[in-house]
Amino acid sequence: MKTDLEYLKGLMNVFLESSQPFIEISDLKNAGFDITTPQGLHHYSILIEKEYVSAFNLSRGNPEKLGYSYSLSSIDSVDYALVRLTAEGIEFAQMLQEPSIYEKLKGLSQSPLNVMKDVGSDLLKAFLKKKLDL
Known part of the structure; x- marks a missing residue:
């Protein structure tokens, strides 16, 4: 499945x-x-x-x-x-709640969950850096 x-x-x-x-x-x-x-x-x-x-x-x-x-x-x-x-579950769940990250991860939905979590984490970091003008 x-x-x-x-x-x-x-x-x-x-x-x-x-x-x-x-x-x-x-x-x-x-x-x-x-x-x-x-x-x-x-x-x-x-x-x-x-x-x-x-x-x-x-x-x-x-x-x-x-x-x-x-x-x-x-x-x-x-x-x-x-x-x-x-704590790991919360991190992944929160990543999925961010619409821009979720949309990008949908394209990887058939990838292993570890890959999606790693990519999502990188996307979240980039999103937050941009949001905070870092």
Whole structure:
């Protein structure tokens, strides 16, 4: 499955828009991002693999601590699981929120996420330098 940058941006925006440091998985579902659908599973798993999300106890990389429950026949969400964006996740999410950077990154949407993050970081630095007349 290909990564949909618009979907990823919206998913991460749920975290950014929260007034709390942690959200429940149900908050993602209520915002239209069900992490058990194929699209949701793909994109939320990317955030887990890149360690852009952590659990209430700040553990990373373990889907069972980050909102998933597995059985022999299904993958379900644990709606009450508390999760947050890590510092790296916040940086990437904020890059995606800047319209000029997002538009440029859309052209790289099939590139590895690390490449998009590195390019986005460079674009953000250039954007801020220009904005501050440096």
